Amino acid sequence: MSLSKAASNTLESTTQRLQIEYLIDFTPQSNTVDGNDVIQGLTQHSKSLPARYFYDDRGSQLFEQICALPEYYLTRTETAILQEYASEIAQMTGACELVELGSGSSTKTRLLLDAYKQLDYPLHYLPIDVSGGILESSAKQLLADYPSLQVHALVSTYELALEKLMPSEFASRMICFIGSTLGNLSPAECDTFLAQITAALQPGEYFLLGVDLQKPKEILEAAYNDRQGVTAAFNLNMLQHLNTRFDGNFDLEQFEHWAFYNETQHQIEMHLRSRRSQTVRLRALDLTVEFAADETILTEISRKFNLNIIQQELAQQNLKPVQAWTDPQQWFGLILCQLQA
Numbered sequence: 001m002s003l004s005k006a007a008s009n010t011l012e013s014t015t016q017r018l019q020i021e022y023l024i025d026f027t028p029q030s031n032t033v034d035g036n037d038v039i040q041g042l043t044q045h046s047k048s049l050p051a052r053y054f055y056d057d058r059g060s061q062l063f064e065q066i067c068a069l070p071e072y073y074l075t076r077t078e079t080a081i082l083q084e085y086a087s088e089i090a091q092m093t094g095a096c097e098l099v100e101l102g103s104g105s106s107t108k109t110r111l112l113l114d115a116y117k118q119l120d121y122p123l124h125y126l127p128i129d130v131s132g133g134i135l136e137s138s139a140k141q142l143l144a145d146y147p148s149l150q151v152h153a154l155v156s157t158y159e160l161a162l163e164k165l166m167p168s169e170f171a172s173r174m175i176c177f178i179g180s181t182l183g184n185l186s187p188a189e190c191d192t193f194l195a196q197i198t199a200a201l202q203p204g205e206y207f208l209l210g211v212d213l214q215k216p217k218e219i220l221e222a223a224y225n226d227r228q229g230v231t232a233a234f235n236l237n238m239l240q241h242l243n244t245r246f247d248g249n250f251d252l253e254q255f256e257h258w259a260f261y262n263e264t265q266h267q268i269e270m271h272l273r274s275r276r277s278q279t280v281r282l283r284a285l286d287l288t289v290e291f292a293a294d295e296t297i298l299t300e301i302s303r304k305f306n307l308n309i310i311q312q313e314l315a316q317q318n319l320k321p322v323q324a325w326t327d328p329q330q331w332f333g334l335i336l337c338q339l340q341a
Contacts, residue, residue, distance in 0.1 A: 017143050020136060023156035023164055035246055035285045041297075042289045048298040049238060051184050052157060056241045057133040062234040064105055064134075069230060071222045074180055077332040078210050079108055082178075085325045086115035089336055092322060093206050095121035096172035099165070101158045102181050103127030105138045109176070113146060123149040124170060128161040162196040168205075175200060178210035178334070183267070183303040194317040203341035207319050211305045211333045213326070217261045220304065224259035224268050232257035235270055238299055247283040254278055258296065267303040271296035307333045 041048045054063070067075035089112065098116075100109055106127060113123055123146055129135045132155040139151045154161045175197060185193055197207055224231055235257045239250035259270045274291040281288050310333070311321040319337035326333050 017149060018139055018151050018153070020132070020139070020153045020155065022132065023154055023160050024130070035282070035287075038242065038246065038282070039285055039287055042287065046298065047289075047296065049242075051300045052130055053238050053241050053245075054234065054299070055130050056237070056244070057131055059234060059237050059241060060104060060129070060131040060134040062230060062237060065230050066226070066234060067107075069226045069228065071226045072231075073219070073223060073331060074212055075108075077327050077329075078178060078180070078334065079111070081325050081327055081332060081334045082108055082111040085334070086111045087118065088323075089208065090115035090119055090121070092336060093174055094172060095119075095170060096174045096206065097124045097126060097168040097170040098174055098176060099126040099128070099200075100176040100178075101128050101161070102177070102179065103129050103138065103153075104131075104134060104179075106142060108178060110142070110145075112176070113142075113149065117146065117148075122170070124152075125149060126152050126154065126165075128154045128156055128158065130155065130157060158193070159196065162200045165200045167202070172205050173201065174206035174208055176208045178208065180210055180212040180302070180332070182209060183212055183305070184300055185303075186301070190313075191317070194314070194319065198318055198339055201339040203339050205339050206322075207314075207337040207339070209314070209335045209337065211307070211310055211335065212302065213307055213331055213333055214266055214304045215329075215331055217263060219331075220261045220268055221259065224270060224302070225257075229257075231259070231270075235259075235272060235299055239272065242282065246285050246287075249281050251278070265301075265303070266305075267301045269298060270300040270302070271298055305333070307335075311335060 037050050041050065066072050098112060103109065116123060127135060127139065135153050135155055139153050143149055143151060182190060201207065236252045236255060239252055239255060242248050243250050254275050255272045256275060258273045259268060262269050273294060273296045277293050278291050279288060280291065307324060307326065311324060314321055314337050318340045320340050322336045322338050324333055324335045
């Protein structure tokens with residue numbers, strides 16, 4: 001077989017094993033996202049923006065860079081836990097469809113896929129992300145590396161994807177929410193989210209959750225104020241995303257990144273702080289916003305959990321913890337839950 005024909009057959013095989021479904025169109029040209037959440041956030045007394053506006057294609061790329069930073073312990077710590085225990089997770093769940101919320105580049109997911117592959121289980125992966133670009137590129141790379149893998153990717157918010165999720169064709173399913181993203185939700189939002197998880201699972205199916213644990217303030221603040229300034233660029237890129245999507249005129253040089261640990265609430269708070277008094281216009285939303293000097297926009301919280309308490313909260317949502325793993329320093333937790341009948 002010629003090289004060109006072999007390449008053609010490989011491409012055809014990859015295409016047949018990939019389905020990308022757009023539940024939202026999160027491109028600048030779309031009208032799917034109407035911006036009401038932006039209007040609400042920027043017109044309240046203490047300004048805020050939804051964290052989902054971090055993740056245009058550039059934002060997703062910057063976040064991948066953050067995950068490799070020396071100060072950002074979260075990714076490498078969770079990865080180490082998965083490297084050690086992925087095989088145990090696969091043995092406990094048996095063959096199942098993997099659903100991942102906020103899949104990004106799917107780097108850590110490979111550890112799970114390898115574990116299921118080693119047990120000769122069929123591989124079916126359903127990644128969910130708001131960035132269609134990174135979702136497509138990572139899915140194609142996975143298909144090239146796993147010849148038996150089937151991928152059904154959803155370009156969507158978590159909420160919509162969970163609502164639209166069809167019953168699995170497999171005997172079981174595991175929804176993966178790794179990477180400590182649960183910490184971005186307030187306690188009330190967390191309860192709502194976990195209720196959506198239980199609604200998307202059948203009794204006996206699984207939920208794999210990664211959570212960042214409470215630790216000294218200096219370690220936490222360093223992770224969100226890296227010396228290279230990648231986290232600052234990631235935070236500021238949200239304003240560029242709003243400029244692109246809603247025809248805005250945010251001047252990124254007139255805002256600065258500010259992140260600190262709120263010890264009372266056990267959460268990192270990430271803000272964008274106005275360097276001066278200024279007026280910003282988002283023409284597509286017919287919105288004018290006044291900023292005072294040093295006024296901030298809250299862009300993200302990242303709650304830090306107590307491993308025992310979060311397991312109790314999961315059990316209250318009928319998600320019974322089957323096993324919890326952590327690292328030697330107990331900086332990060334990985335919890336496997338099973339939905340009870």
